[in-house]
Amino acid sequence: MSGKFFEELNIGDIYRHAITRTVTETDNLLFTTLTHNTQPLHLDEEFSKSTMHGSRIVNSMFTLSFVVGISVSEMTLGTTLGNLGFEETVFPAPVRIGDTLRGETEVINKRESKKYPNAGIVWFEHRGYNQRDELVVRSRRVALMLKKDSANK
Secondary structure, three states: OOOOHHHHHOOOOOOEEEOEOOHHHHHHHHHHHHHOOHHHHOOOHHHHHHHHHHHHHHHHHHHHHHHHHHHHHHHOOOOOEEEEEEEEEOOOOOOOOOOEEEEEEEEEEEEEOOOOOOOEEEEEEEEOOOOOOOEEEEEEEEEEOOOHHHHHO
């Protein structure tokens, strides 16, 4: 397990994730079609030229999935019992094909679980940036995290 246990996650800790990725045409096409999102903003260059964006933009769910996904190996791999929800997600700037994304996660709150004595609840804020350091996604996620003394039981 490489994830952090409840006790190891401290409010205010920020984890800058090592994985970065340049978004490709294939990433956008596969993710968009795999999720049955037929929005022409993601698939149709000619349509997108006439929008406020001027060209296709990357599916925002890809952006969110990438930023949350890159946090797993460093933060929750084998130590989360599940997501409890996403409280707020915003996309302040669009991602375009060719942008390089990076992410960071901050622990913004935590408490003991009232229902599960072997776990605690942690609030994470995931933030994604492009190569120009523009914020492209911010999302608050709540997870049920395993306590260290419960891992071997």
